[in-house]
Amino acid sequence: MKILGISGSLRRGSYNTSLLGAAARLLPGDVEFEPWGRLKEVPPYDEDDDTEEAPAAVAALREAIAGADAVLVATPEYNSSVPGQLKNAIDWASRPLATNPLRNKPVAVVGASTGAFGAVWSQAELRKVLAATGARVVEGEVAVGHAPTRFDEDGRLVDENLLEQLQEVVDGLVAEAAARCDTLHSPLASAA
Numbered sequence: 001m002k003i004l005g006i007s008g009s010l011r012r013g014s015y016n017t018s019l020l021g022a023a024a025r026l027l028p029g030d031v032e033f034e035p036w037g038r039l040k041e042v043p044p045y046d047e048d049d050d051t052e053e054a055p056a057a058v059a060a061l062r063e064a065i066a067g068a069d070a071v072l073v074a075t076p077e078y079n080s081s082v083p084g085q086l087k088n089a090i091d092w093a094s095r096p097l098a099t100n101p102l103r104n105k106p107v108a109v110v111g112a113s114t115g116a117f118g119a120v121w122s123q124a125e126l127r128k129v130l131a132a133t134g135a136r137v138v139e140g141e142v143a144v145g146h147a148p149t150r151f152d153e154d155g156r157l158v159d160e161n162l163l164e165q166l167q168e169v170v171d172g173l174v175a176e177a178a179a180r181c182d183t184l185h186s187p188l189a190s191a192a
């Protein structure tokens with residue numbers, strides 16, 4: 001099983017990228033984690049450019065999502081909402097709507113911010129956007145507020161409560177992905 005990790009932050013030293021790393025360490029040993037590091041290369045969405053041959057980074061994003069059994073997104077909050085670069089990438093991934101790679105894909109959302117609330121509004125908005133694409137949004141939230149105090153200097157999440165919450169979200173995502181794998185590979189599915 002493979003989980004694709006997308007951090008909504010582009011900056012070096014991002015708490016959200018560290019949060020993804022923490023989640024990856026909580027996965028069962030037989031689950032592969034693939035961090036997606038090309039968000040900055042995704043061009044602004046332009047329907048004129050959304051043709052048979054998509055821009056390279058867009059094609060790579062769509063392929064990475066299609067090739068994963070589930071997706072874990074860690075998002076910062078910019079002005080109480082989803083950072084533009086992340087929303088933009090999801091807009092690209094959402095097309096064509098009927099066959100987009102997010103459709104029926106289990107996706108979980110977590111988030112970190114330097115403020116008190118841990119990107120809760122951004123996470124809520126992202127869940128709404130993902131639901132609109134047809135993704136199967138997994139329940140559970142991890143809101144890492146006051147992020148500079150929750151990670152050590154190596155970027156490791158050190159708050160026990162948050163680690164427990166993250167473990168729950170990771171377990172829920174893996175369970176959804178496993179259920180989806182079973183459905184896809186059942187004899188009924190292959191006969192259809």
Ligand SMILES: Cc1cc2nc3c(=O)[nH]c(=O)nc-3n(C[C@H](O)[C@H](O)[C@H](O)COP(=O)(O)O)c2cc1C
Nearest residue numbers: 009011014015016017076077078079080113114115
């Ligand atoms: C343009 C901008 C807007 C921001 N707006 C919010 C906000 O609405 N709420 C919040 O808690 N933090 C806000 N922040 C602070 C971010 O939480 C902080 O930069 C955080 O470290 C971003 O996540 P990262 O470490 O993964 O890059 C904002 C930061 C930027 C650059």
